Amino acid sequence: MPFWLGAVTSGLLFAIGLMDCWRRSAPSRAVGVTLMLQASALLFVLAANQFSALEGQAVALLLLGLMPSLHVLGLRLWSRVDSGD
């Protein structure tokens, strides 16, 4: 895959996730956080492929490892914001 196409995909995915976090009326905002993490991980994998650096893959793995906990944390925090705590 060409670097520019992957970068554009990553950027758009990040923007879609961020847009959902911005709009607090949307039903599932934690999905937005997950999508932003996915976009970041994709960018690191792209960079690792482009520059032949294994560190990029390591950072991508780290982001993916954090994804479930941040997803659940996002669900909890935003539900509190909604309930006015």
Add this chain to the structure above:
Amino acid sequence: MQTVRYVALAVVPLLSAWIALRSRRTQRAALALAANSLSLALIALVLDAPFVAAVWAIMGLATALTCYVSSAPRNAGRAAKGSPLTVRPLMALLGLALAICLAGILRVNEAPGLLALGSGSPAPAGEETAALVAMLSVKYAPTLIGIGLILLVAVLGLRPERSEP
């Protein structure tokens, strides 16, 4: 032809992300999230990162399952009316899959096929293990501290609510 394939590969995660965010039904959103993760894992596979792709697919499916299970109270009434997929069997399946994965990690060196092929990693000696642990803890200490802090925040965020008297 190759470019068309790559563009199709790039459009699938964007489309599934849009569906995941715009869908009003949790079940459909969870499925779209799983499709998003799997398509991104496929891109990682194209970019010569097979291990990242495998982790991505597993994590994505786990997150999508969590998303589905967390919507359990809303689906409870529907389940009582005869919905085929209730939460308890799903939780049992998830637990079973986790147990199999953990057992696989523990038993991977004892698998007969691996040992017969000579591809199982040899067990390190005691001194080598201690040196390896010391080297890893020194090299990755800042990363571990960062992960620890984020998990601490996650645990604090997930603590049970106190019921009001």
